[in-house]
Amino acid sequence: MSQDPFRLFNEWYVEELKRSSASIPSACCISSNGLDGYPNARFVSLKEVKNDTFIITGPLRSRKGLEVTQSSKVALTFWWETTQKQIRIQGNATKISDTEATQYFNERAKDSNIISMISEQGTAIENIEVLKKKFTEIEIAYKNKDVMKPKNWGGFAIAPIRIECMEFEKTRFHKRTLFQLEGKNWTTTVLQP
Numbered sequence: 001m002s003q004d005p006f007r008l009f010n011e012w013y014v015e016e017l018k019r020s021s022a023s024i025p026s027a028c029c030i031s032s033n034g035l036d037g038y039p040n041a042r043f044v045s046l047k048e049v050k051n052d053t054f055i056i057t058g059p060l061r062s063r064k065g066l067e068v069t070q071s072s073k074v075a076l077t078f079w080w081e082t083t084q085k086q087i088r089i090q091g092n093a094t095k096i097s098d099t100e101a102t103q104y105f106n107e108r109a110k111d112s113n114i115i116s117m118i119s120e121q122g123t124a125i126e127n128i129e130v131l132k133k134k135f136t137e138i139e140i141a142y143k144n145k146d147v148m149k150p151k152n153w154g155g156f157a158i159a160p161i162r163i164e165c166m167e168f169e170k171t172r173f174h175k176r177t178l179f180q181l182e183g184k185n186w187t188t189t190v191l192q193p
């Protein structure tokens with residue numbers, strides 16, 4: 001097994017992407033420290049692993065955006081059904097630059113970008129039809145032009161301090177390897193199942 005957790009993550013992820021029939025194989029659960037002290041978790045799509053950080057994106061004023069902005073300590077969890085592997089990451093999130101966020105935004109599907117433009121993610125709405133009507137109007141207005149990234153849409157780069165890679169075994173003798181950052185080096189520990 002690789003002693004470099006990023007290399008191992010990449011090997012496993014590539015294998016899962018190759019074999020998976022999941023509609024969103026990049027899905028992972030990001031857990032944050034809730035503003036009221038309760039842990040909060042939801043799925044997001046991993047954009048990529050860049051410079052040894054895990055990149056996620058979304059509205060910055062949503063609950064997740066506010067929570068991660070207030071407390072940078074987060075966890076990211078993956079379960080890869082096809083290859084029967086779990087990855088648990090704990091680390092520190094920092095906001096990516098506006099330029100980087102724009103690049104990710106421009107790679108998204110147009111309908112997703114229109115939603116990001118018109119929806120205040122997570123705030124209450126009395127009638128969803130109002131938003132649907134707005135969507136259609138914007139769709140028509142932007143038929144021949146790109147949707148610009150809203151000011152409060154961005155992302156976070158999660159720099160891990162701990163990565164646990166687990167191979168799920170039917171026998172329940174799961175193979176768990178914990179990588180921990182000590183200074184600039186990663187230590188490796190095999191954990192009991």
Ligand SMILES: Cc1cc2nc3c(=O)[nH]c(=O)nc-3n(C[C@H](O)[C@H](O)[C@H](O)COP(=O)(O)O)c2cc1C
Nearest residue numbers: 024027042043044045057058059062063064065122
């Ligand atoms: C598979 C999947 C992928 C998702 N990807 C994202 C994403 O990349 N960014 C995002 O903001 N929300 C994504 N969502 C929606 C979030 O789960 C969540 O509903 C939203 O971000 C609001 O969460 P918040 O109120 O805690 O900010 C995704 C949901 C699912 C089920």
